[in-house]
Amino acid sequence: MSLRIPGPTPCPPEILQVLAKQMINHRGTEFNDMIRQITERLKEFFQTKADVFLLTASGTGGMEAAIVNTLSPGDKVLAVSCGAFGERFATIAEGFGTEVKRLQFEWGDAASPEAVEQSLKADPSIKAVLVTHNETSTGVTNDLADISSVARRFEKLLLVDAISSLGCIDLPVDRWGCDVVVTASQKGWMAPPGLAMVSFGERAWQAHSQAKMPRFYWDFAKAKDSLDKGQTPWTPALPICYSLAASLELMAQEGLSNIVERHAGVGQKAREGVKSLGLSLFADETHASNTVTAVRAPEGIDVKKLLQVLREEHDLVLAGGQATLAGKIFRIGHLGHVTESDIEEVIEALKVALPKLERP
Ligand code: PMP
Numbered sequence: 257m258s259l260r261i262p263g264p265t266p267c268p269p270e271i272l273q274v275l276a277k278q279m280i281n282h283r284g285t286e287f288n289d290m291i292r293q294i295t296e297r298l299k300e301f302f303q304t305k306a307d308v309f310l311l312t313a314s315g316t317g318g319m320e321a322a323i324v325n326t327l328s329p330g331d332k333v334l335a336v337s338c339g340a341f342g343e344r345f346a347t348i349a350e351g352f353g354t355e356v357k358r359l360q361f362e363w364g365d366a367a368s369p370e371a372v373e374q375s376l377k378a379d380p381s382i383k384a385v386l387v388t389h390n391e392t393s394t395g396v397t398n399d400l401a402d403i404s405s406v407a408r409r410f411e412k413l414l415l416v417d418a419i420s421s422l423g424c425i426d427l428p429v430d431r432w433g434c435d436v437v438v439t440a441s442q443k444g445w446m447a448p449p450g451l452a453m454v455s456f457g458e459r460a461w462q463a464h465s466q467a468k469m470p471r472f473y474w475d476f477a478k479a480k481d482s483l484d485k486g487q488t489p490w491t492p493a494l495p496i497c498y499s500l501a502a503s504l505e506l507m508a509q510e511g512l513s514n515i516v517e518r519h520a521g522v523g524q525k526a527r528e529g530v531k532s533l534g535l536s537l538f539a540d541e542t543h544a545s546n547t548v549t550a551v552r553a554p555e556g557i558d559v560k561k562l563l564q565v566l567r568e569e570h571d572l573v574l575a576g577g578q579a580t581l582a583g584k585i586f587r588i589g590h591l592g593h594v595t596e597s598d599i600e601e602v603i604e605a606l607k608v609a610l611p612k613l614e615r616p
Contacts, residue, residue, distance in 0.1 A: 257567075257571045257572070257573060258571060258572045258573065258598065258601065258602075259573050259589075260572060260573060260574055260588050260589050260590065260594075260598070260602055261573055261574065261575040261587070261589040262392045262420055262443070262547065262548040262575060262587060262589035262591060263392075263419075263420060263440070263442045263443045263449075263589065263591070264442035264448065264449050265442060265443060265444070265446060265589065265591055265592035265593060265594070266446075266592070266593050266594075267446055267447060267448060267499065267503075267593065268446060268503075268506065268593050270502055270506060271446055271447060271499045271502045271503050271506070272499075273502075274495075274498040274499055274501075274502045275448070275495045275498065275499055277495070277498050279494055280494065282487065282488070282491055282492055282494065283487060285486075287486070287487065287492075287494075287497075288485075288486030288487065289486070290497060290498075290501055291310065291483070291486055291487070291488070291492075291497070292486055293501060293504075294310065294497065294500055294501050294504060295308050295310070295483065297504040297505075297507075297508060298310075298453055298455075298504070299455075300508070300512070301422065301423050301504075301507065301512060302422065302427070302429045302437060302453075302455045303427070303428040303429050303430060303431065303512075304429040304430045304437075304455050304457070305430060306429065306430065306455045306456055306457035306458070306460075307455065307456045307457075307476075307480060307483070308453060308454065308455045308456075309321075309453070309454050309456065309476060309479045309480075309483065310451055310452075310453055310488060310492065310497070310500075311451065311452040311453075311454060311474070311479070311488075312450065312451060312488070312490065312491075312492050312493045312496075313450075313451070313452045314440055314442070314449055314450070314452065315417070315419035315438060315439070315440030315443070315452050316344065316348075317452050317474070318419070318438035318439070318440060318452030318453070318454045319344070319345055319348055319417055319419075319438055320348050320352075320474060321438075321452070321454055321471075321474035321476070322415045322436040322438055322454060323348055323349050323352055323354070323386075323415065323469065324352060324467070324469040324470070324471040324474050324475075325436075325456070325460070325463075325464050325467060325469075325471065325474065325475070325476045326384065326413055326415065326435070326436060326460055326463040326464060326467050327349070327352070327354055327383070327384060327463070327467055327469055328354075328466065328467055328468040328469060329352065329353030329354065329468065329469065330353065330354070330355065331354045331355065331383045331384065332354065332355045332357065332379070332381050332382045332383055333349050333354045333355070333356055333357070333382065333383060333384045333385070333386055334357050334359055334372070334375050334376065334379075334382045334384070334385045334386070334412075335349060335356050335357065335358050335359065335386045336359050336361075336367045336372060336385060336386065336387040336388070336398075336403065337358055337359065337360050337361070337367075337388070338360070338361040338362070338363060338364075338365060338366060338367050338388070338391050338394065338396055338398065339363050339388065339391035339392075339393040339394040339396065340391075340392075340393035340394075340578045340579045340581075341388045341391055341392055341393055341417060341419070342360075342367075342386075342387070342388045342391060342417075343579075345386045345387075345388060345415075345417055346358055346386065349386060352469050352470075353469070357375065357379065357382065359371060359372065359375050363393070363394050363580070363581065364394050364396065364538050364539050364540060364550075365396070365540050365543075366396050366397070366398050366399060366540060366542075366543035367387065367398045367399070367403065369399055369402035369403045369405075369406050372385065372403050372406050372407070373406045373409075373410075376406065376407075376410040376412060377410075382412060383412065383413060384412055384413040384414070384415060384463075385403070385407045385412050385413070385414050385415070386415050386417075387400065387403055387414070387415070387416055387417070388416075388417045389416055389417065389418040389421040389422075389425070389427060390418065390419075390420045390421035390425060390545050390547055390548070391545075392419070392420040392545075392547075392548050392587075393550075393577070393578045393579065393581065394538060394539055394550055394581070395537070395538060395539040395544060395545045395548045395549050395550030395587060396539045396540065396543050396544070396545060397421065397425060397543055397544070397545045397546070397547075398543070399543070400416065400418075400427065400432060400434070401432055404416075404432040404433050404434055405432070405433075407433070408433045413435050413436075413459060413460065413463050414433065414434050414435050414436075415435065415436045415438075416434045416436065416437045416438065417438055418437050418438060418439050419438060419439050419440045419443055420443050420444070420545075420547050420548065420591060421439075421444070421545075421547060422437065422439035422443075422444065422453075423439065423443070423444035423445050423507065423515065424443075424444035424515065424516070424519045424546065424547045424591045424592070425516065425519060425545075425546055425547060426512075426516050429455055429457075430457075434455075434457075435456075435457050435459045435460040435463075436454060436455065436456055436457070436460050437454065437455045438452060438453075438454050439452070439453050439454075440452050440453070441453070441496055441499075441500055443547075443591055443592065444515075444519075444547065444591045444592045445500060445503050445504075445507075445592065446503045446506070446507075446592040446593045447496060447499040447500045447502075447503045448495075448496055448499055449496075450493040450495075450496035451492075451493060451496045451497065451500055456476055464476060464477065473490065475489075518595070519546040519547060519590070519591065520546050521596055522546065522590045522594055522595065522596055522598075522599055523544065523545065523546030523547070523549070523590060524546075525596045525599040525600070526549040526588050526590050526599050526602070526603075527541070527544055527549060529599060529600070529602070529603035529606075530549060530551050530588075530603070530606075532603070533603065533606055533607055533610065534554075535551050535552065535554060535606075536551070536552045537549065537550065537551060537552070538550035538551060538552050538581075538585045546590075547589070547590060547591035548587055548588065548589050548590065548591065549587065549588045549590065550577070550581075550585045550586075550587045551585060551586055551587070551588070552584065552585055553583070553584055553585060553586060554610070554614075556614060557610065557613050557614065558583075558613065559576050559577065559582075559583050559584070559585070559586050560576070560583070561613055562586060562609060562610070562613055563575075563576060563586065565609045565612065565613065566605055566606075566609055569608075569609065570605035570608070570609065572601070572602060572605050574586050574587065574588055574589075574602070575587040575588075575589060588602055
């Protein structure tokens, strides 16, 4: 079965094998060596000198950790949102008592850095900006370089959901001045779900010293104390750590710039392939993502049925649309362990399946 959803992504055999390894003492030297190596490698892929923490959580846990470690109830935040995951970030911040100002864009469009600038100009009391780098629900990659430069100019804390972009699409965390950046093991990292990885920079630590949100499991002061000893504060998802160590080894062999280039090629292949079938892209093509392609369902095609036919007759799993996009789009995930020939197979399968589903 080919899994072409935007996460979890397929794991290469080298990564699956290590999942069968015996458990180790998470307070012992073997884990100490492993977490140090993982953290050093992650810093290379995040392009940062900041702290990078491994949390036993899915990506959403990392988003929550970003908020509770930097903000206090009543703080005003600007939530930049152009899809379901931007909306999720805003909802988490609201749930913890911040005053959320939503800056919303049409789903399928990218967030406008100029509009972010206008919002920050209009309300100097905003403390932090929340933004999704790659909006997985619509297949849009936002102009994070420009949005971060606006946040820096206005001296706002910048919290970034890079869950479906980091390790696939270039994101130089330090150069762009992103204060907190979140990703997750089951996306471009080719590992199973279970770990969130979060970078936490200088300004984030300053905010942490003032932040009054309730936190215990996610407290980065505890994570930092433990990491200094080569540990995590709580029992980590050891098998996922083994697999992340193995995937980072593979990724280091390929090299970040080659990985980014491969994803750019795969993304282009997906968009060209979709258009060659007469289908149209959901995302504004100038901001189309290199990790996920959202496709408008053709008139008269039942998306559920299409996904079923692809699964049953072509051993291929694609994703449907989320929230208001259910039934309106389908999505091809192309991040992590994926090549252009994998995408050719997807396009071939669609070419056979779609005509069968068209209503006479
Ligand atoms: N943000 C983005 C951009 C995502 O793609 C996802 C996962 N699809 C999430 C957040 C949520 O991550 P998780 O399901 O790992 O909690």
